[in-house]
Amino acid sequence: MYRSKAHGRWLFIGIAAAALAIATPAAADWALDFPASATELGNKVRGLHHLALIICVVIGIIVFGVLGYSLVKFRKSQGAQAAKFSHSTKAEIVWTVIPVLILVGLAIPTARVLIEMEDTQAADLRIKVTGYQWKWRYEYLDHGISFFSNIDDASNAASILGAGLELHEHYLRDVDKPMVVPVGKKVKLQLTSNDVIHAWWVPEFYVKRDAVPGTINETWFKAEKTGTYRGQCAELCGRGHGFMPIVVEVMEQDEYDAWVAGLTAPAEPEALEEPEAAVSQIAPAAAGGASSR
Amino acid sequence: MSDTTHEEHHDGPHASGMWRWLTTTNHKDIGTLYLVFSLIMFLVGGTMALIIRTELFQPGLQLVDPHFFNQMTTMHALVMIFGALMPAFVGLANWQIPLMVGAPDMALPRMNNWSFWILPPAFLLLLGTLFMPGGAPAGGWTLYPPLILQTGDAFPFVVFSLHMLGASSILGAINIIVTITNMRAPGMGFMKMPLFVWTWLITAYLLIGAMPVLAGAITMLLTDRYFDTSFFLAAGGGDPVMFQHIFWFFGHPEVYILILPAFGIISQVIPTFSRKPLFGYVSMVIATSAIAFLSYVVWAHHMFTVGMPAAGMLFFMITTMFIAVPTGVKIFNWLATMWRGSISFETPMLFAVAFVILFTIGGFSGLMLALVPADIEYHDTYFVVAHFHYVLVPGAIFGVIAGVYYWLPKWTGHMYNETLGKWHFWLSTIFVNILFFPQHFLGLASMPRRIPDYSVQFTEFNMISTVGAFGFGLSQLLFVWMLVKCVKGGEKASTEVWDDPQGLEWTVPSPAPYHTFETAPKV
Numbered sequence: 001m002y003r004s005k006a007h008g009r010w011l012f013i014g015i016a017a018a019a020l021a022i023a024t025p026a027a028a029d030w031a032l033d034f035p036a037s038a039t040e041l042g043n044k045v046r047g048l049h050h051l052a053l054i055i056c057v058v059i060g061i062i063v064f065g066v067l068g069y070s071l072v073k074f075r076k077s078q079g080a081q082a083a084k085f086s087h088s089t090k091a092e093i094v095w096t097v098i099p100v101l102i103l104v105g106l107a108i109p110t111a112r113v114l115i116e117m118e119d120t121q122a123a124d125l126r127i128k129v130t131g132y133q134w135k136w137r138y139e140y141l142d143h144g145i146s147f148f149s150n151i152d153d154a155s156n157a158a159s160i161l162g163a164g165l166e167l168h169e170h171y172l173r174d175v176d177k178p179m180v181v182p183v184g185k186k187v188k189l190q191l192t193s194n195d196v197i198h199a200w201w202v203p204e205f206y207v208k209r210d211a212v213p214g215t216i217n218e219t220w221f222k223a224e225k226t227g228t229y230r231g232q233c234a235e236l237c238g239r240g241h242g243f244m245p246i247v248v249e250v251m252e253q254d255e256y257d258a259w260v261a262g263l264t265a266p267a268e269p270e271a272l273e274e275p276e277a278a279v280s281q282i283a284p285a286a287a288g289g290a291s292s293r
Numbered sequence: 294m295s296d297t298t299h300e301e302h303h304d305g306p307h308a309s310g311m312w313r314w315l316t317t318t319n320h321k322d323i324g325t326l327y328l329v330f331s332l333i334m335f336l337v338g339g340t341m342a343l344i345i346r347t348e349l350f351q352p353g354l355q356l357v358d359p360h361f362f363n364q365m366t367t368m369h370a371l372v373m374i375f376g377a378l379m380p381a382f383v384g385l386a387n388w389q390i391p392l393m394v395g396a397p398d399m400a401l402p403r404m405n406n407w408s409f410w411i412l413p414p415a416f417l418l419l420l421g422t423l424f425m426p427g428g429a430p431a432g433g434w435t436l437y438p439p440l441i442l443q444t445g446d447a448f449p450f451v452v453f454s455l456h457m458l459g460a461s462s463i464l465g466a467i468n469i470i471v472t473i474t475n476m477r478a479p480g481m482g483f484m485k486m487p488l489f490v491w492t493w494l495i496t497a498y499l500l501i502g503a504m505p506v507l508a509g510a511i512t513m514l515l516t517d518r519y520f521d522t523s524f525f526l527a528a529g530g531g532d533p534v535m536f537q538h539i540f541w542f543f544g545h546p547e548v549y550i551l552i553l554p555a556f557g558i559i560s561q562v563i564p565t566f567s568r569k570p571l572f573g574y575v576s577m578v579i580a581t582s583a584i585a586f587l588s589y590v591v592w593a594h595h596m597f598t599v600g601m602p603a604a605g606m607l608f609f610m611i612t613t614m615f616i617a618v619p620t621g622v623k624i625f626n627w628l629a630t631m632w633r634g635s636i637s638f639e640t641p642m643l644f645a646v647a648f649v650i651l652f653t654i655g656g657f658s659g660l661m662l663a664l665v666p667a668d669i670e671y672h673d674t675y676f677v678v679a680h681f682h683y684v685l686v687p688g689a690i691f692g693v694i695a696g697v698y699y700w701l702p703k704w705t706g707h708m709y710n711e712t713l714g715k716w717h718f719w720l721s722t723i724f725v726n727i728l729f730f731p732q733h734f735l736g737l738a739s740m741p742r743r744i745p746d747y748s749v750q751f752t753e754f755n756m757i758s759t760v761g762a763f764g765f766g767l768s769q770l771l772f773v774w775m776l777v778k779c780v781k782g783g784e785k786a787s788t789e790v791w792d793d794p795q796g797l798e799w800t801v802p803s804p805a806p807y808h809t810f811e812t813a814p815k816v
């Protein structure tokens with residue numbers, strides 16, 4: 001099946017430059033940096049990233065500057081004569097001690113953010129997140145709400161090998177039922193898995209944590225702005241790993257309350273479906289068996 | 294070693310054809326075998342990389358099924374690490390260590406033959422898993438359970454082939470340690486050894502420390518799957534995360550196994566073409582040892598999202614950050630070697646200079662990855678992919694290539710074609726950056742690694758990266774061509790080859806005769 005397409009790869013390369021020039025403007029955002037953060041903590045992480053990047057760029061300019069100067073200035077073809085020195089204790093101490101100082105300076109603010117990040121106490125809302133091959137299940141421990149979150153149908157259909165369907169704006173980053181949380185509240189996630197290791201990740205929250213079978217991992221976020229935030233599984237979990245998106249809707253408290261009420265008011269709503277009922281289409285018929293895939 | 298035995302009267306191989314290569318115990322023959330094997334594996338692994346990059350050229354699945362894609366990422370890494378890079382370094386060690394320390398051969402020549410000939414069957418087995426029911430392993434080269442336990446019929450074959458590769462590496466490492474400690478020419482104290490010999494000595498100890506740990510981990514996987522143990526299975530009271538600790542206790546030293554010999558090569562090449570002795574020899578040795586030591590206490594920096602106490606994360610963050618210090622010392626020493634030298638730009642030097650620049654870029658991203666809160670965002674994205682490809686491709690692989698150009702005239706007796714070498718250099722260097730630099734941006738924009746398909750906002754940089762991949766891959770064909778031409782003929786190389794290079798290897802004729810240093814040289 002893929003052999004018949006092998007020649008297409010050469011075609012791809014042939015048209016690469018052209019394709020780049022005409023790439024759809026809607027998709028072309030050429031992002032060069034971390035996304036803007038939707039959480040206060042995320043802003044601090046982003047700040048650390050920028051701090052580290054700037055330090056690296058400055059060191060890089062110095063190191064590559066010295067290198068470039070040497071390569072131009074001390075060329076044999078320009079008649080350069082080699083000196084004979086082969087060590088200098090003073091220089092060696094300098095370029096050992098200065099990096100140590102820079103690193104200590106970088107480690108201190110980083111440690112502060114880390115400690116803040118690990119503080120999962122005093123949460124306003126607890127959600128248990130379970131990874132499955134290949135979907136997520138969200139259980140609102142304080143409300144008794146529970147549902148599965150699968151990739152959306154449009155992405156699912158378009159992601160079949162050679163489907164050739166048009167890809168929508170949120171291709172592979174849309175779900176049927178998103179996680180819903182109130183704005184400005186500390187949400188604690190308790191992560192685990194039903195089968196292999198997955199990782200729950202929403203880039204704009206700066207939260208990523210593994211969902212490990214047999215273990216409950218904790219993390220938290222506090223979204224500052226309402227809106228829709230998209231992410232996806234970040235730990236290789238098999239065939240459907242690229243196809244288990246995460247969407248979080250952040251709402252005002254009253255909208256959120258209405259959403260909760262809508263799901264809890266009538267007895268036995270759609271909560272607590274059996275896993276089998278919602279097996280994603282991209283999963284092969286036997287979701288577990290190794291030799292069947 | 295002084296008595297001349299009957300065998301040593303011959304000055305060529307004793308057998309001919311295939312039999313010669315199967316039975317050879319000559320370090321030069323075995324070095325050649327390793328290097329040729331490595332080149333073949335480099336091309337095989339490269340083909341897999343091009344399949345990956347072709348699928349990722351644009352969003353949507355066009356070429357391969359996701360399960361096959363995962364097999365490709367897994368096999369690409371295993372082939373490149375265990376098939377291309379490690380054998381390349383062992384091949385260079387085989388050729389060069391006896392020549393550089395003035396020894397007639399490796400200390401354990403029969404074992405040397407054995408450690409090479411384990412490799413081809415191991416790789417036949419590993420590559421053969423592609424055709425087994427359920428396909429090759431598809432859980433990533435890191436082999437994390439429980440996912441890796443879902444491998445089809447291939448599973449025990451993968452474990453067995455990795456055991457063979459480990460055995461081969463350990464035998465090779467023992468041989469190198471014994472050779473270096475016992476067979477140096479009179480007068481060559483430890484602190485007079487060339488740096489390539491030093492870095493290999495330290496690497497060999499890393500191998501002996503790390504490979505058995507991998508062997509233990511994969512054996513536990515095997516018993517978990519077939520003998521009802523539950524080392525890593527939560528249902529039986531085991532812990533999947535324990536595997537990751539064991540794996541990375543092997544895995545981080547392993548990544549230094551892949552770079553330390555390259556540091557050694559660069560430390561040989563830069564002084565030769567700067568016409569100046571290496572700056573800071575003693576601090577180079579200390580820095581290499583410090584890196585090797587630290588490499589055993591940083592492993593959990595690969596696992597910051599797995600759930601660890603904050604104190605643990607801080608510990609691993611700080612140890613990891615401090616690896617940057619000895620790494621920095623090495624880079625500064627190379628700069629100081631070039632400073633006020635008399636520099637010329639033959640191909641080995643070009644690759645060495647590119648190594649210094651591009652490896653440093655990989656070191657920078659490594660430092661950024663050490664910062665836990667930021668790593669939690671970088672982890673398992675293309676930012677990490679960019680990091681380790683910068684240290685491994687224009688790092689480790691450029692190191693190997695620099696070494697090959699540097700010593701090739703000694704091996705073949707011919708100068709390589711300098712024009713071809715320069716083309717190979719410039720095309721490789723330009724394309725490797727087109728290939729890997731945009732991956733930093735993809736990672737920052739939150740594209741996960743190991744996915745066969747991606748959402749549309751990642752399209753542009755993926756296209757650029759794929760173009761770079763084909764450019765880089767095709768440029769390596771120039772390398773193959775250059776090698777073939779140089780083996781077949783070319784300008785005669787002198788004994789010294791370069792302008793007054795330092796080291797015993799430049800005192801024997803080019804090509805180096807089949808037997809060298811039958812009587813030990815004086816240093």
Ligand code: HEM
Nearest residue numbers: 548551552594595617656659660662663672673677681684
């Ligand atoms: C300054 C020195 C270095 C530092 C501080 C550093 C740091 C790191 C960190 C923290 C990670 C984990 C990233 C993550 O998964 O989130 C990583 C990954 C990696 N590094 Fe480095 N690194 C350095 C040098 C090297 C070198 C020299 C090599 C090999 C030649 C290397 C090869 C790798 C590889 C292969 C991975 C990814 C493994 C995987 O997950 O598949 N690194 N590095």
Ligand SMILES: [Cu+2]
Nearest residue numbers: 233235237241
């Ligand atoms: Cu996944």
Ligand SMILES: [Cu+2]
Nearest residue numbers: 545548594595
């Ligand atoms: Cu590491």
